[in-house]
Amino acid sequence: MMWRIRRKKDKKKKQSALKQSKQEQDPLYTHITENENQFRQIYEDCSDVILHPFSIGGKHQALLIYIDGLSNTEEIDDSVLSPLMTATVNDGEQQVSTLIKNTVAVSDTKEVHTFSDCIQAISTGKPVILADNSQTGFSLGLSKWEKRSVESPEAEKVVRGPREGFVETLTVNTSMLRRKIRSPKLKMQSMEIGRYTKTNVMITYVDGLVDKTLVEEVLNRLNRIDIDGVLESGVIEEFIEDDPHSPFPQTLATERPDIVTSNLLDGRVAILIDGTPFSLIVPTTLYSLLQAGEDYYRRYLMATAIRWLRYLFLVISLLLPSLYVAVLTYHQEMLPTSLLISMAAAREQIPFPALVEVLMMEITFEALREAGVRLPNQVGSAVSIVGALVIGEAAVSAGIVSAPMVIVVAITGIASFTIPRYSAATAIRMLRFPMILLAGTLGLLGIMLGIIMIVVHLATLRSFGVPYLSPMAPMQFNEMKDTLVRAPWWKLNKRPRLTGESNKYRQSSGQKPSPIRGKE
Amino acid sequence: MKRLFKPEKRLLTIVLCCIPIFLSGCWDRTEVNDLAIIAGVGLDRTDNGKIELSVQITNPKAIGGPGMSSGSGQSGQQPVIVKTGTGKTIYDARSKLQEKTSRQLFEGHNRVIIIGKSLAETGIRKHIDFFARFPIPRLRANVFFTDGKATDILKVIPSFENGESAEAARELAELKIGMNVTTKDLLQQLASSSGDTALPKITASKSKLGEGLKVNGTAIFKNNKLTGQIDDKVTRGLLWLTDAIETASVTIQPKDAEGYISFKILRSSTELIPTIKNGKWKMIVRITTEDDVTENETKLDMMDPKIVEKLEKQMEKSIDKRIQLVLDEVQTGMEADVFGFGEAFERTYPQKWKQQEDQWDKKFPEIEVVIKSDVKIRRPGRSGGPQGVPQEKEKKK
Amino acid sequence: MIEKGKISGLQMAILLYPTVVATALLILPATTGQFAKQDMWLSPIWASLFGYLAVMIAYRLHHYFPQETFVQYSEKIVGKFPGKLLGFGFLFFILHTNGMVLRDYGEFVTGNFLKQTPLIVMIMSMAFVCALAVRGGLEVIARSSQIFLPVFIVLFFLIILLLIPALNPKNMFPVMDEGITRSIRGAFVPSLWFSELFLISFLLPYLHEKEKGLKWAVVTTAFIMITLVTTNLFTLLLFGDIASSFTYPVMDAARYISIADFMQHVEAIVMAIWVTGMFIKICIFYYVVVIGTAQWLRLSDYRPIVFPIGFVLVSVSMWSASNLQELTHFTRTSWTFYAGLFLIVIPIVLLLIAKVRHKFPKKQSH
Structure with a gap:
């Protein structure tokens, strides 16, 4: 596989950026006062950080640091402070840390040695205890903050299938994945991205299914990122794509744990990011962007039919307006005669050329949709569609656009909603406009040239080394049963070749069910 | 190796390359409402040996689009417009005709070619070439012979087919009560060794009940000239x-x-x-x-x-x-x-x-x-x- | 090697198929019909023999120089200077042919669809699109053609299917009333189109599975032959004697389609077929010129010369003929000898020399 060779400059840049927080790398001081001063300095003007000095058993000075609202204060009081303060203490430095370890009734207790360790623990909601005369502190896993409960994903709805979607909290998301894949082979490597946000990013894969070089490449690309903050997976996406200028997304963003799971089982890598329900799956192909998770839960005949419907509407969504322009202004002989005459009759009063008419209506439609998304609640989308129709109707009777045009725009609109992935739908929607212009200049030939250009571009694209158009080009015949059709589950024995090569078979063959014979 | 286009500038380059196409584009663009959709063509011969080309143009106003405020069709509008032009060749006549027509003549939907008696008698081979050479006309157009002037057939307004006599003639041919000859068939027969061919004869029938067309009989062409008619x-x-x-x-x-x-x-x-x-x-x-x-x-x-x-x-x-x-x-x-x-x-x-x-x-x-x-x-x-x-x-x- | 991509045997077959079919599809019935009359459906069968010959020569030469293309091994076979000269001649021939193919495409589109649009716009837009693909390398061309070819074939068969009601089997008879000669005369020009398959000499070095190269080349030649026979047969059955009097018989055949008053005037399908086919064909020729030039000049990367060669290509295609008649005349007369020389004669001579050179050192060592 061809990985892109990255320039080494990037690493140097990153190191210089880290220098400013050099002092945070220092180990903890022995004296508690020095530590306390240091922390007060670090957390200057941070009124939500609470530094609570106390003494263990009345003898050892100690310091508890946590952030208000990120940690469970009741637990801190009950299982940390009260046992420690009432503990009986023997002399000796050695024993302070043992004492804390033995007394604190918290399961997730970790030693911390440096300031940066402490800061990391504190900022994730884990209180840190420091004792006098000890260079070792303890972080306690008592984080607890307000989180959104697990709901059904808004952007990817299904009729049949799991209703849970990822939430903004990484730990909840990883727990959901872990619940789905119980095998210890499910690996999660965590890393921090963002100078200031220090966002926790989790690279997830199933060991034994995934190509090791792929994981390395993902880690490399993520390591290169050096930015202020990661607010959403989209930020990461733009940094790790193969071709950043392409309109097509080269990662699959999803908020459905079941989709992530199935992709992990195909040998792909998922990147989970704290603070957003959207996780990224790499590598991805054009076909995986055109599949809905539900395809695999429906009866396979229906799934196949719907898949074809979706392919058809993909083409319609890309080409219908441009075909309208091309046929109406260049190839009038192609229409059935009666249709042409009624088209001509409908357009008799229209002041604009077909090209302008189409552009006008398509842009209006896009604007309406965008406005609909920003409307306060989900009524928005309905409002925008109704609005479009009303405006279309009014525009027709006012003689500004022709009635067939409104139908074309409406069908195109519906067609673009059938594409399951929002990002792919956006790409197609955007490409529609150059296609309309091409159709307006060169007719059908322009459309053909446009299609050729798009296909050439898609053929050039790779997502983490995997050709974007696979398994269509390069052709993999036995994968056609999961692209052109959706073969029944008991036939889908092999994993996709380019990602699942290390472990080819996903199930044993010959599992086709059949009725029991012989009972009349 | 220096690259011709830096990646950052590639998009700009492509856009710049495309702009001239868009700027100068639209050479062949014709709006539907600038087209005179020809439904039928009639060929006659004038007394001084010129070609008289008549075309039947569909009038979309009369048919009426569903989106139009007036509903279906404006009353008082002729369903078709028949125009004639004369010239040395068909295309010459067509150009003369174009001078008289405010919209661009469009043969892409031409369904019938009617050959008048005057032309049939002097030979049809040389005139049929236009329909196989000019890029727009269809080879599937039906060819008819009429015993009078072709223009008269085009002027008939039958009660069916939205009043288009061309469409009515085509439907009659499709029924195959008489001969059914398309331009392609005619070309094939003319190119055959004998060069003899037959064309269905179309006649206008006028009665009190209304106008109509009928296919009755056949015209026989020997060596591409009309020699006789059979009933x-x-x-x-x-x-x-x-x-x-x-x-x-x-x-x-x-x-x-x-x-x-x-x-x-x-x-x-x-x-x-x-x-x-x-x-x-x-x-x-x-x-x-x-x-x-x-x-x-x-x-x-x-x-x-x-x-x-x-x-x-x-x-x-x-x-x-x-x-x-x-x-x-x-x-x-x-x-x-x-x-x-x-x-x-x-x-x-x-x-x-x-x-x-x-x-x-x-x-x-x-x-x-x-x-x-x-x-x-x-x-x-x-x-x-x-x-x-x-x-x-x-x-x- | 300059080209880092690898293609599979199937992809090579997919690239070769339109290379011959694309041009042939539209004008073949006219070209063969002139000589072969109602035997024209037989002509592609004879012509395909030249295809096999070209494939065999390319394959044998490839056998001696597995990692090299024609431009590279011609230097090794006949020496540096003659080899360079030969390479230049070959590249010029390919460039010229490609210019003519591009011109053919432009003439077809301006003649039938966009009558007012200047030819240069057609040619430049196509050359530009092809240049994008060629810059992407062999893999990209292969993948794009893999997407287009199924569409190409489906549409082609769709046209045939829609024409079936209008076909008249009588047009086929009498079969071979003047013996075999007529159909062989009709096979003359198509056989040179078939010999364009020699271009696999530029694809074979980049094959994944070398051993399957020959198999796929033969398969694709057979498929081309079948396609062309079908094309000729159905235009013949539709038009009979007048088939050869049209400039683009297949196009007129498609115009004749009318199913239930709805499926009519599907010549746009023909254009779609033609444009996609032509795209692949021009890409392959273009690619061969580019990679050949890069090897000829010993460049380390071929991408910088893609656009400059594209400009040369556009000018060649504009200057190659003053009108369609001249272009057609040239392809039917001088070009055939020109092509025969570069695609059949010179490769055979090279192969013989290579064989001799290969054998003699062996004998001396024993």
């Missing part, structure tokens, strides 16, 4: 002979009964089998048809196999008679090979054909034609015996 009845024979019969009815009067019996032809096939024996050229025409009884005026029982057999014999004779009729008129009368005898001989006896090709004109009228028809009556229809006749009185034999 409806003879045309049927021609259709039998050229294997073009589709929706036909045959009515006979049984010898031993009163009244008529009508049959509907289900399918029929005609085979031309040329034979050359001892230098004698002979054509065997083998016709096989399957028929259903559709009407029985007589008292004959249609379920009786014997009666059916008799009827079959009689039908065969009636078909033979029809074909003989056309042979008499066209083969010996006009000496025009519109049946494709020439090609049949060419295909079977390519060598002998080569020798005789030049004398085919002389040879053709002398060819002996043997008709072997085979009629099969398949079903008696919904009733078996005659209707409205008491059981006892049914004729049984």
Whole structure:
């Protein structure tokens, strides 16, 4: 596989950026006062950080640091402070840390040695205890903050299938994945991205299914990122794509744990990011962007039919307006005669050329949709569609656009909603406009040239080394049963070749069910 | 290696390359509402030897789009507009016509070509070239002959087909009551060795009930010039002979009964089998048809196999008679090979054909034609015996 | 090697198929019909023999120089200077042919669809699109053609399917009334189109599975032959004697389609077929010129010369003929000898020399 060779400059840049927080790398001081001063300095003007000095058993000075609202204060009081303060203490430095370890009734207790360790623990909601005369502190896993409960994903709805979607909290998301894949082979490597946000990013894969070089490449690309903050997976996406200028997304963003799971089982890598329900799956192909998770839960005949419907509407969504322009202004002989005459009759009063008419209506439609998304609640989308129709109707009777045009725009609109992935739908929607212009200049030939250009571009694209158009080009015949059709589950024995090569078979063959014979 | 385009500038370059195309584009763009959609073309010859081209242009205003405020069609609008222009060639006439028309003439939907008598008499080959060379017209347009001026046919406003006579003519041809000749067929026949062809004849029928068109009879062209016309009845024979019969009815009067019996032809096939024996050229025409009884005026029982057999014999004779009729008129009368005898001989006896090709004109009228028809009556229809006749009185034999 | 991509045997077959079919599809019935009359459907069968010959020569030469293209091994076979000269001649021939193919495409589109649009716009837009693909390398061309070819084939068969009601089998007879000669005369020009398959000499070195190269080349030649026979047969059955009098018989055949008054005037399908086919064909020729030039000049990367060669290509295609008649005349007369020389004669000579050179050192060592 061809990985892109990255320039080494990037690493140097990153190191210089880290220098400013050099002092945070220092180990903890022995004296508690020095530590306390240091922390007060670090957390200057941070009124939500609470530094609570106390003494263990009345003898050892100690310091508890946590952030208000990120940690469970009741637990801190009950299982940390009260046992420690009432503990009986023997002399000796050695024993302070043992004492804390033995007394604190918290399961997730970790030693911390440096300031940066402490800061990391504190900022994730884990209180840190420091004792006098000890260079070792303890972080306690008592984080607890307000989180959104697990709901059904808004952007990817299904009729049949799991209703849970990822939430903004990484730990909840990883727990959901872990619940789905119980095998210890499910690996999660965590890393921090963002100078200031220090966002926790989790690279997830199933060991034994995934190509090791792929994981390395993902880690490399993520390591290169050096930015202020990661607010959403989209930020990461733009940094790790193969071709950043392409309109097509080269990662699959999803908020459905079941989709992530199935992709992990195909040998792909998922990147989970704290603070957003959207996780990224790499590598991805054009076909995986055109599949809905539900395809695999429906009866396979229906799934196949719907898949074809979706392919058809993909083409319609890309080409219908441009075909309208091309046929109406260049190839009038192609229409059935009666249709042409009624088209001509409908357009008799229209002041604009077909090209302008189409552009006008398509842009209006896009604007309406965008406005609909920003409307306060989900009524928005309905409002925008109704609005479009009303405006279309009014525009027709006012003689500004022709009635067939409104139908074309409406069908195109519906067609673009059938594409399951929002990002792919956006790409197609955007490409529609150059296609309309091409159709307006060169007719059908322009459309053909446009299609050729798009296909050439898609053929050039790779997502983490995997050709974007696979398994269509390069052709993999036995994968056609999961692209052109959706073969029944008991036939889908092999994993996709380019990602699942290390472990080819996903199930044993010959599992086709059949009725029991012989009972009349 | 220096790259021609830096990646960052690639997009800009592409956009810059594309802009000239968009700026200068739209050479061929025509809006639908700037088109004069031609439904039919008529060709006539003026007295001074020029071509008179008439076109029938559909008037979309009269048909009315569903989106228009006026609803369906504006009253008082003519459904079609007929315009004429004259010139040395068809295209010349077309340009003259274009001068008179505010919209661009568009033949992409031309469905019929009507050839007037005046033009037909002077030869049609040279004029048909336009329809195979100019990029827009279709090869599927139906070609008709009319005994008067082609313009008059185009001016007819029939009651069906939105008042478009061109569409009405096409539908008539599609029914295959008469000949059905497309431009492609015409080109093929003209290019054949004999160059003889036949075109359906279309006539305007005017009555108090309204205007209409009818296809009655056929015009026979010898060496691409009009030589004669045959009427409806003879045309049927021609259709039998050229294997073009589709929706036909045959009515006979049984010898031993009163009244008529009508049959509907289900399918029929005609085979031309040329034979050359001892230098004698002979054509065997083998016709096989399957028929259903559709009407029985007589008292004959249609379920009786014997009666059916008799009827079959009689039908065969009636078909033979029809074909003989056309042979008499066209083969010996006009000496025009519109049946494709020439090609049949060419295909079977390519060598002998080569020798005789030049004398085919002389040879053709002398060819002996043997008709072997085979009629099969398949079903008696919904009733078996005659209707409205008491059981006892049914004729049984 | 300059080209880092690898293609599979199937992809090579997919690239070769339109290379011959694309041009042939539209004008073949006209070209063969002129000589072969109603035997024209036989001509592609004879012509395909040249295809096999070209494939065999390319394959044998490839056998001696598995990693190299024609431009590279011609230097090794006949020496540096003659080899360079030969390479230049070959590249010029390919460039010229490609210019003519591009011109053919432009003439077809301007003649039938966009009558007012200047030819240069057609040619430049196509050359630009092809340049994008060629810059992407062999893999990209292969993948794009893999997407287009199924569409190409489906549409082609769709046209045939829609024409079936209008076909008349009588047009086929008499078969071979003048013996075989007529159909062989008709096979003359198509056989040179078939010999364009020699271009696999530029694809074979980049094959994944070398051993399957020959198999796929033979398969694709057979498929091309079948396609062309079908094309000729159905235009013949539709038009009979007049088939050869049209400039683009297949196009007129498609115009004749009318199913239920709705499916009519599907010549746009023909254009779609033609444009995609032409795209692949021009890409392959273009690619061969580019990679050949890069090898000829010993460049380390071929991408910088893609656009400059594109400009040369556009000018060649504009200057190659003054009108369609001249272009057609040239392809039917001079070009055939020109092509025969570069695609059949010179490769055979090279192969013989290579064989001799290969054998003699062996004998001396024993």
